[in-house]
Amino acid sequence: MSALRLVTAAARRAPRNFALGRRGYAEASDKINLSLVLPHQAIFTSADVVQVNIAAATGDMGILANHAPTIEPLRPGVVEVIEAGNQSKKWFVSGGFATVHPNNKLTINAVEAAPLEAFSAEAVRANLQEALRVAAGNGPEEDKVEARIEADVYEALQHALSK
Numbered sequence: 001m002s003a004l005r006l007v008t009a010a011a012r013r014a015p016r017n018f019a020l021g022r023r024g025y026a027e028a029s030d031k032i033n034l035s036l037v038l039p040h041q042a043i044f045t046s047a048d049v050v051q052v053n054i055a056a057a058t059g060d061m062g063i064l065a066n067h068a069p070t071i072e073p074l075r076p077g078v079v080e081v082i083e084a085g086n087q088s089k090k091w092f093v094s095g096g097f098a099t100v101h102p103n104n105k106l107t108i109n110a111v112e113a114a115p116l117e118a119f120s121a122e123a124v125r126a127n128l129q130e131a132l133r134v135a136a137g138n139g140p141e142e143d144k145v146e147a148r149i150e151a152d153v154y155e156a157l158q159h160a161l162s163k
Contacts, residue, residue, distance in 0.1 A: 030065030034081065036091070036108045043091065043113060044081065052106055053080040054098050055156075065104045072098045076156035078116060079108060090116040092160055094153055121161050128154035 031048040052063045055077025074096045081089045096110035131154055134147035 031084075031104065032063060032065045032067070033105045034108070035106070036079065036081070036110065036113070038110055038113055047081075047083075049081050049083050050086075051082040052098075052108075053078070053082075054108070055079070055093070056098065063098070063100060063106055067100050067104075067106075069102050070100045072100075074098055074108070074110065076153045078160045079110070079113070090160075092116050092119065092157055116160060119157060119161060121158070124154055124157050124161060128158060 031050060032052065034044045034047050034049045034052055035042070036044040050064075054061055054063065054072065055075050056072040057075050058072065060077075061072070074093055076094050077092070079091045079093050081091070083089070091113045092115075093108075093110040094112040096108060099107045099109075101107065128151060131147045131150040135144050135151055137144065137147075
């Protein structure tokens with residue numbers, strides 16, 4: 001019996017009553033279970049929220065209930081948590097990973113995070129200028145690379161504060 005006839009014969013004998021999972025759009029009333037953790041602190045622990053907006057390395061993305069499972073590296077930027085009643089909390093994260101699990105679970109592991117309102121635009125501007133000065137200076141290459149990383153974070157923070 002040829003392989004094709006074997007496969008079609010097996011397909012005809014397979015049970016027809018199995019259910020296929022279907023993806024659809026998330027409904028507004030659905031919640032996602034969020035855990036936002038740092039190495040030294042848990043900011044959210046299994047909190048039910050409506051939506052989470054993240055600064056993924058591939059671009060900004062919003063995560064609602066029933067989102068497809070994924071792992072996204074985070075770039076320096078804002079994580080916005082929208083709770084019931086459209087209350088929004090914004091955190092600036094320096095980087096990390098967001099993992100969307102099946103069953104409406106989202107885990108965000110960040111290196112550092114702070115509420116966006118905790119930052120002063122003046123201090124960010126001054127620190128950005130200092131980091132750019134060091135990065136363009138004649139110091140050791142290691143100092144210049146570290147200053148470039150600092151400048152990238154301060155630029156992202158400055159952008160977040162200007163919104």
